[in-house]
Amino acid sequence: MKKIITISREYGSGGRLIGKLVAESLGYDFYDKEIIDMAAQESGLSPDFIKKTEQNLSSGFLYNLLLGSSYSGTANGASSINGTQMLPLADQVFNAERKVILDLAKKGNCVIVGRCADYILNTSDEIDSKSLLNVFIYGNLEEKLKRIEDLYKEPEQAAKKTIQQIDKRRANHYNTFTEATWGDRKNYDIMINSSTAGIEETARLISEIAKHQ
Amino acid sequence: MKKIITISREYGSGGRLIGKLVAESLGYDFYDKEIIDMAAQESGLSPDFIKKTEQNLSSGFLYNLLLGSSYSGTANGASSINGTQMLPLADQVFNAERKVILDLAKKGNCVIVGRCADYILNTSDEIDSKSLLNVFIYGNLEEKLKRIEDLYKEPEQAAKKTIQQIDKRRANHYNTFTEATWGDRKNYDIMINSSTAGIEETARLISEIAKHQ
Incomplete structure (x- = not known):
């Protein structure tokens, strides 16, 4: 049984929603933007500042x-x-988020989205790697564009640019604060194309893996 | 139900064996080196020559x-x-293998290892993408080294070099004959680290996906 699941994801792949569905299905806590307020409490920095820093x-x-x-x-x-x-x-923000992520993981039964959680937990002596499942969600461009158009009413050309910008930002953040490369398979236990089976089936698959491995 | 499963894999990850177990579990035909003889028949080139070319x-x-x-x-x-x-x-060999792979896929109920099968089938109009599951198997260096030492009695330093050489050769082959990059997530439906759950559990997972997606 995997007690801690981290989700890294391409923009538009539905990774956040998949993480939420996995948490619901397993009865786990779900942490994404919630980490901002917790890191603010940890560091004394304002949530707004942390958000902007991210x-x-x-x-x-x-x-x-x-x-x-x-x-x-x-x-x-x-x-x-x-x-x-x-x-x-930037280091203060990272360290505060790191501490929050480690505390959440030590309690267990949680799904954590983004924020280099896979790397932070992979490299921590305090976390048993057997309880950890690091997942990367990606998607086909066509499906990602459709999802962004549906959700945010962004036309195709703008959505293409947004995908590039946000994924680049995510990669920069990860590559700056870790000694690994965002999206490199070495960091993850499994990488799933959500366009193949869709959001709900992908979430079901991850829940099954968490239960049986 | 996925009727065609392709397996691409890092050397030492157990991908070949995983493919074999998946084929057994689903009652599918398994094709790896078998493709060499079939391509020889197709092209008139000798099996030995095709093997050397590969x-x-x-x-x-x-x-x-x-x-x-x-x-x-x-x-x-x-x-x-x-x-x-x-x-x-080299193009004659690739074309012969391509034709064999397309013929096998059209019959369906098969697992095909290596030989750019994912790309060949992804880009063919004759194959329904809903019946195709492209899998990439990778592993942690430590587990891959242990596997190579156990199987081939190669000491660690030599095994490290072999991994580098063979994976480089596989990448070169793929990148030469396709318009994609070996190991790039875009080409695959799912990428699985076999070190996380082990060979048999990874095979079980792929069989489950093939049955339910």
Whole structure:
């Protein structure tokens, strides 16, 4: 029985919904954006700031944002405000989310979406790898476009661009904060094309795997 | 019900055996090296030559092999022997294997290992994509090394090199003859790490998917 399931996903693949259905089917807790508020409590940073950090993960953006001229970066990436040493804010956000994810995983019976949870849990000594199932959900372009058009009323050309941008952002975030590559099969126990069987059947399959492995 | 299952696999992942177990469990025919003899019959080339072509897929090797000085390649890749136009031998082998794979798939109820079968069948108008399940099997380095040591008595360092060489050869072959990239998730319906659940459980999972999707 897999007590902790992480879901990484291409934009438009329905990965988030699949994770939600898996959690419902197994009676597990589901964590996606919920992690933002928890990381805010953990770190003292505002939820809004964490959300923006997640959405604009370029270090340039973060350094520039940091209190204007009173900020000075150092060679090892640490920052200082009025002489007080601190980690760059992006690292603070990552560390806070990391701590939240580890705490949730230690309690178990949960599905966690995104936020490098697969890598964080794979590399933690505190997590038994036998209780962990790392899943990557992807899809065919045609089905992803259809899904985005249906859900967000975005026309095809715009949706194509959104897919590229959001997947690039997800890859950048992952590749910046881990020593692995987003979407590289090495990180996952299973990778499933949700276009093949559809959202509900894919969720059913993952629940079955979690129960029997 | 998926009537045609293709298995692509990393060396040492047990993909071949998994395919065999899936075929047994579903009562399907299993094709791996069997395709060599069938392609020989199809093309008039000898099974030995096809085997060598599969194992040494660099065009340099093939061109050099081709009857020494009486061979002359042309700008468009065609060859001529004593003035008779012919396809390069590597293409002849690929085309013969392609025809065999299409014929097998049209009959259905089969598991086919390697030989770009996923791409050949994905891109053929003659195959209903709903009856096709393209699977990629991979594994953790540690488990792959252990498997190769157990099966072939190869010590760890040699096995590491063999994995690299054979996977590189498989990628080269695939990338040469298709317009896709070996191991790229886009080509597959599902990618499974056989180290997570082991050979038999992975085979059971694929059989279940084939039955219920």
